[in-house]
Amino acid sequence: MQPRQTARELAVLAASQMPTSPEKLAKEQLSGMLLAVIRTLTGEVQEGLENAAAELKRGSDRLLSSETRAADVQSARAMVNEAIELTQTAINRVGTTISLPESLYLANQQEVRSYALEILTTVSKRSSEIDEMLESALEDWHLNRLARIDRDILRVAVAEIEFLGLAERIAINEAVELAKKYSDEEGHRFINGVLRRVSDRRKARSHKS
Template sequence: MRPRKPQQIARELALLSLSQLPVNRKKLETLPDDQLVSKLVLGAVRTLTTEVQDTLNNAAGELQRSNDRLLTSQTRASDLNTARTMLQEAIACTQIAINQLGSAVDFPELIQLANQDKEVRNYAKELIITVNGHRTAIDQIISEALVDWQVTRLAQIDRDILQIAVAEMNFMSVPASIAINEAVELAKRYSGEEGHRFINGVLRRVTEQKQPA
């Protein structure tokens, strides 16, 4: 696997710790480096732990419901098809959790780079400050690009990926192609099987909306 660039590491740290860090810009800006790293890492651990637990709980629920449907069915095709669908959803949830747990293998690298590389720390901080400082505008941009969906109904990890990408494109002068590609890679690591396609589609519509008619 090719080594990742500091900004890629920073995006991942920002993504995993975004919902855990203080919203107050001044408080975040004045944090000493050692405290910032501690908060980034702790936030990342908490987020990933919550995501994995929620996903496994969802998978367990789907497995139980599919099992119950099989046990109570009279071998009718409709019952079997419903149970099969539930089982497929449980497998999909389990796969997401496996992917998220696999990402935890990279935690030592994230911690080391956050401690040693100032560029990683600074870019992660800039991302978090930008998202928090422009959250209303960012969510509005995302909302306008969603089709028959609402920002508040998005999975937290998908919402955070979109917020980071839109922040980079609209407020940090990052080329859209780079922001979108990086968001898709994050979605492949942390979202569902179709998550990266959904993220890509939404961000493509964001770029189309920015273009003059």
């Protein structure tokens, strides 16, 4: 993985655990960012396993309370399948937690730290502008109601496009790949659609000016 890809992933995963002050961010070391990432992923693993256990219990209760009616059995089967999918997602998060330190070790660590902090600082300093662009592109959604990981992926992508000079096509592709890795089944399609609309609005503004 290239240093900037590693930095981007680090920024997305660490964002919710990092200070928002640019002055405090500037003092952060790579180890602190990695710790923030591990805390984020650990929290998601725990939440995923708790949701899976709850879904499995609902399915079990549905089976025990039913009189083997086809509709009840089908509903219980759907709940168990959902529990299996949630468990698999949690297991994948564990795999990511293990593999990310290796990616950092193999990359140019100074470059990773520098670009990750540049992304996080830009998101912090330009938060109102970034969020305004995203809100206008969401169409019937509100940014603060999105899943945290989706929101952070979108913010990082817009920061890179609008303020860090990354080509739109590359930024969108990178965001979609991160969503495939960390979001739910439909997350990458949703993120692709939102960023395409952000891109369309940027082009419309540039044509007017």
